[in-house]
Amino acid sequence: MPKHEPSVSRETPPAAPTTSYDDTPIATAAARASEVLTPGGTGTLPRPPQPRVMTIANQKGGVGKTTSAVNLAAGLALHGLGVLVIDLDPQGNASTALGIDHRQPGIASVYEMLLDDVPLRDAIQRSPFNERLYCVPSTLDLAGAEIELVSVVARESRLRNALDMDLLSQLNIDYVLIDCPPSLGLLTVNAMVAAQEVLIPIQCEYYALEGVGQLLRNIELVQAHLNKGLHVSTILLTMYDGRTKLADQVAAEVRNHFGDKVLSTIIPRSVKVSEAPGFGMTIIEYDPGSRGAMSYLDASREVAERGAAVGGRTK
Ligand SMILES: Nc1ncnc2c1ncn2[C@@H]1O[C@H](COP(=O)(O)OP(=O)(O)O)[C@@H](O)[C@H]1O
Numbered sequence: 001m002p003k004h005e006p007s008v009s010r011e012t013p014p015a016a017p018t019t020s021y022d023d024t025p026i027a028t029a030a031a032r033a034s035e036v037l038t039p040g041g042t043g044t045l046p047r048p049p050q051p052r053v054m055t056i057a058n059q060k061g062g063v064g065k066t067t068s069a070v071n072l073a074a075g076l077a078l079h080g081l082g083v084l085v086i087d088l089d090p091q092g093n094a095s096t097a098l099g100i101d102h103r104q105p106g107i108a109s110v111y112e113m114l115l116d117d118v119p120l121r122d123a124i125q126r127s128p129f130n131e132r133l134y135c136v137p138s139t140l141d142l143a144g145a146e147i148e149l150v151s152v153v154a155r156e157s158r159l160r161n162a163l164d165m166d167l168l169s170q171l172n173i174d175y176v177l178i179d180c181p182p183s184l185g186l187l188t189v190n191a192m193v194a195a196q197e198v199l200i201p202i203q204c205e206y207y208a209l210e211g212v213g214q215l216l217r218n219i220e221l222v223q224a225h226l227n228k229g230l231h232v233s234t235i236l237l238t239m240y241d242g243r244t245k246l247a248d249q250v251a252a253e254v255r256n257h258f259g260d261k262v263l264s265t266i267i268p269r270s271v272k273v274s275e276a277p278g279f280g281m282t283i284i285e286y287d288p289g290s291r292g293a294m295s296y297l298d299a300s301r302e303v304a305e306r307g308a309a310v311g312g313r314t315k
């Protein structure tokens, strides 16, 4: 598919920051975009005291795990933070959206990290979109890993053992976001063992909470046996359609259930968000002034502000 020019390029001359968007929709989007993309326009976010390793999990497919992983990552990076996305889904959609070519034969990927002891240093790639944004890509080989891991020593801790904290620190990485496949198998368990936090995207649709109980029980099992520090820190409501009563009901139910773990930012359902991956881009690259981009930027700000404990590092 041909590379698509984002509707507002980075060369757009910086406009004076403005908060009133009362012109035409196009002017509004352009103003927002230049605000977003102007260095300093978004301000920088606090760095967490230690790199935060967050697993983005929900065994239901199509709830926005990958979309949230790449767009939160892009948002955090745009705000000045170092971010690594680990693509743990054999489909490799997160790698694609971050502009990483993961179909070249012979590239080192997360598969080799998990099964062949290839170090993080050899598998990590920098996204062409932002110098602070990195990815460990996945390849189709990963589809076999679920089975191949079964007979491997320390099969649940392979990813944790491969996360080279010295390298993360050298690269100034503040966030590691792990995009999980839609299952609760060994790949997701590896992600949960490697992380301190779980972020659960929940779609504002019928049956939104279906399966979440099972996910929470799995998290408890990992806590009890493999990773005491693991906890659900963040719930993100996705694909909200303001035209339906149902979306509000689901959002209210989720807030009722999870309280202040739920980010106040809700990601709207938006065609632009679903188009961006087709062009190998995050929504923030594809259309930085769109509602989808703005909501992921807001969500990334919330994530960072919640996670910045007193005494966060300074750059
Ligand atoms: N906010 C949104 N608005 C519209 N489409 C979305 C939105 N978020 C995700 N999508 C689309 O929904 C589909 C599933 O999203 P994805 O992030 O791949 O889910 P998962 O990783 O949980 O399987 C994809 O086609 C994606 O482009």
Ligand SMILES: [Mg+2]
Residues within 6 Å of the ligand: 065, 066, 067, 089, 093, 180, 181
């Ligand atoms: Mg996915």
